[in-house]
Amino acid sequence: MCHSNDLGDHLMLDGIRVAHCNACDFMFSRETMQAVAIDQFYIDGYHDQRHMDGQRVNATININVLRRFCPQLSGRSLLDVGSGYGFLLDKARDCASIAGVELSRAQYDYSTKTLGLKTYRSLEDLAAEDRFDIITLFEVIEHIPEPREFVLRICEHLKPGGSLIIGTDNFASNVVKVLGGQFPKWIPHEHVSFFTGTTLTGMLERLGPLKLAGVRSFTPWELQARRLMFSATAGRKGGKTYSYETERNVDEAAGYRFFPLRIAINRIWFALASGSNLNGEMMYIHTIKR
Numbered sequence: 001m002c003h004s005n006d007l008g009d010h011l012m013l014d015g016i017r018v019a020h021c022n023a024c025d026f027m028f029s030r031e032t033m034q035a036v037a038i039d040q041f042y043i044d045g046y047h048d049q050r051h052m053d054g055q056r057v058n059a060t061i062n063i064n065v066l067r068r069f070c071p072q073l074s075g076r077s078l079l080d081v082g083s084g085y086g087f088l089l090d091k092a093r094d095c096a097s098i099a100g101v102e103l104s105r106a107q108y109d110y111s112t113k114t115l116g117l118k119t120y121r122s123l124e125d126l127a128a129e130d131r132f133d134i135i136t137l138f139e140v141i142e143h144i145p146e147p148r149e150f151v152l153r154i155c156e157h158l159k160p161g162g163s164l165i166i167g168t169d170n171f172a173s174n175v176v177k178v179l180g181g182q183f184p185k186w187i188p189h190e191h192v193s194f195f196t197g198t199t200l201t202g203m204l205e206r207l208g209p210l211k212l213a214g215v216r217s218f219t220p221w222e223l224q225a226r227r228l229m230f231s232a233t234a235g236r237k238g239g240k241t242y243s244y245e246t247e248r249n250v251d252e253a254a255g256y257r258f259f260p261l262r263i264a265i266n267r268i269w270f271a272l273a274s275g276s277n278l279n280g281e282m283m284y285i286h287t288i289k290r
């Protein structure tokens with residue numbers, strides 16, 4: 001992030017080092033795939049029942065975040081980058097126009113054919129002059145090896161005065177501190193940029209075109225439960241040791257655990273548990289283009 005060479009190892013996960021920059025506190029996976037290989041990974045794969053269920057669950061939260069930061073959607077254009085199957089866009093049809101960007105072919109097909117949503121295959125498919133009132137980036141930036149350049153690129157498609165909303169995990173949150181290396185979102189072959197409230201707001205403010213307009217965070221109840229279990233059993237239950245082999249071999253048709261329960265609770269959990277700070281495990285930042 002800051003091009004310093006003053007790096008330390010934060011964690012070692014199944015052979016992949018998570019580095020910590022001593023100059024700017026940014027954390028990132030080392031020994032990641034080349035950019036082309038990463039794109040191909042998302043284009044060809046990245047489609048199964050677990051992804052679909054997980055995105056349905058996340059959409060119940062993300063629509064709340066969007067409406068909290070941008071209460072008036074009618075008359076405004078929305079671009080969701082990393083739109084997946086399109087569940088968030090489907091809930092934001094009161095916008096004047098909605099569109100997504102999705103690399104995964106299978107998710108793109110569902111978004112366009114099943115939900116009938118305008119979807120681009122990549123940012124390169126947008127016309128240079130395309131501008132939007134609101135751009136959302138939910139659970140995307142942790143997958144991007146060059147987040148600064150990526151956000152600047154996205155800013156080019158934002159109207160002056162337009163909103164960019166970013167949601168990602170907070171790797172300095174209490175749950176991460178308690179679970180340590182057993183926090184389930186350390187998935188270093190997919191998640192390569194690990195932010196905290198400070199490193200994310202710092203990066204956004206230093207970019208130039210964006211000014212901070214609001215923050216929100218909460219801790220998902222599933223992670224609260226894991227943290228309590230982990231503490232109560234002195235680390236025997238609740239954590240999850242990362243293994244690429246195990247990740248690859250999970251039953252992809254099995255779907256998401258407790259899916260109906262998660263949908264039901266999430267509808268109220270964000271309203272109950274979120275606050276105007278960046279202390280929670282999921283953090284959301286609203287920025288406005290100057």
Ligand SMILES: [Zn+2]
Nearest residue numbers: 002021023024
């Ligand atoms: Zn740095």
